[in-house]
Amino acid sequence: MSSVFIAGPASWNTLVVLDRLPEPVPHMQFAEDSWETLGGTSAGKALSLTALGRDVLLYSAGATDDAGMRVRTMLADAGVPTLWVDGPVTERHLNLMTRAGGRVSLYLASPPPTDGASDAAVEARMRASDVLVLDLAAEPLRLLPLARGTGRPIWVDVHDYDGEAEFHRPFLAAADAVFCNADRLDDPVAFLRSRVAAGASLAVCTLGADGAVAVDASGAVHRVEAVPVDVVDTNGAGDAFLAGVLDAHLSGAALPVALEAGARSASAALGSRHLHPLLDD
Numbered sequence: 001m002s003s004v005f006i007a008g009p010a011s012w013n014t015l016v017v018l019d020r021l022p023e024p025v026p027h028m029q030f031a032e033d034s035w036e037t038l039g040g041t042s043a044g045k046a047l048s049l050t051a052l053g054r055d056v057l058l059y060s061a062g063a064t065d066d067a068g069m070r071v072r073t074m075l076a077d078a079g080v081p082t083l084w085v086d087g088p089v090t091e092r093h094l095n096l097m098t099r100a101g102g103r104v105s106l107y108l109a110s111p112p113p114t115d116g117a118s119d120a121a122v123e124a125r126m127r128a129s130d131v132l133v134l135d136l137a138a139e140p141l142r143l144l145p146l147a148r149g150t151g152r153p154i155w156v157d158v159h160d161y162d163g164e165a166e167f168h169r170p171f172l173a174a175a176d177a178v179f180c181n182a183d184r185l186d187d188p189v190a191f192l193r194s195r196v197a198a199g200a201s202l203a204v205c206t207l208g209a210d211g212a213v214a215v216d217a218s219g220a221v222h223r224v225e226a227v228p229v230d231v232v233d234t235n236g237a238g239d240a241f242l243a244g245v246l247d248a249h250l251s252g253a254a255l256p257v258a259l260e261a262g263a264r265s266a267s268a269a270l271g272s273r274h275l276h277p278l279l280d281d
Helices: 041-051 066-077 119-127 138-150 166-174 188-197 237-250 255-270
Strands: 003-007 011-018 033-039 055-062 082-086 092-098 103-109 131-135 154-157 177-181 202-206 212-216 221-224
Touching: 003 041, 003 119, 003 138, 011 066, 033 041, 033 066, 041 055, 041 066, 041 131, 041 237, 041 255, 055 066, 055 119, 066 082, 082 119, 119 138, 131 138, 131 237, 138 166, 154 166, 154 237, 177 188, 177 237, 188 202, 188 212, 202 237, 202 255, 212 255, 221 255, 237 255
Parallel strands: 003 055, 003 131, 011 092, 055 082, 131 154, 154 177, 177 202
Antiparallel strands: 011 033, 092 103, 202 212, 212 221
């Protein structure tokens, strides 16, 4: 079976549900709910691919502190194969959420890039994989030249990219497939077309409750509706969508079928208060 190498964040998150996102003035609000759980965009993709039966390896950096051990234990218990490199801190987020899906993510800690001491082992695992997914973080950014040197297709997820942020550009330049959401794009289809014109073979933008839109290598536009679901938490839905599309793509599915698989995968994440139902127990 085709395999996937994912490099990027696995974090420990505190989620706080509010009736509205805070205004930028001093004030007090009462939380409607709060909990702690595994987070991180790469962890979300790895969980969804594992649930789909895909051979996957998650490469991530983090400390062996209390938060870091919780992250590692939850991924191990969910059956996600991992390759860890020790860092000085574990990535931690505070996510302020609304029931309607609004979110402000505060990064409390984020690991710096490593010194590359493990690169030989990382490169070997990359070359043994069919697709590489490199997520937005310092260590995957450092690994981009190594990943490009393997000749393997690179998939990237630039999330709420605004079309201008400098940090995202090396990821976009390396990408064979680009995923994003429409939160900060005035014209998602125009952006997707620009990525295909720049050399990507696939560009996809998720549209929340309106589903997703994609542009293929020929420039054709494809759309898919969202799968109806009682939304519990929106964290991880975009990661699950990419995982569903990638899994179907590796199985030889045409793009419309792959987009439908992505929508089904996203609906599974939306029905859980964790990144994926694999963590519900």
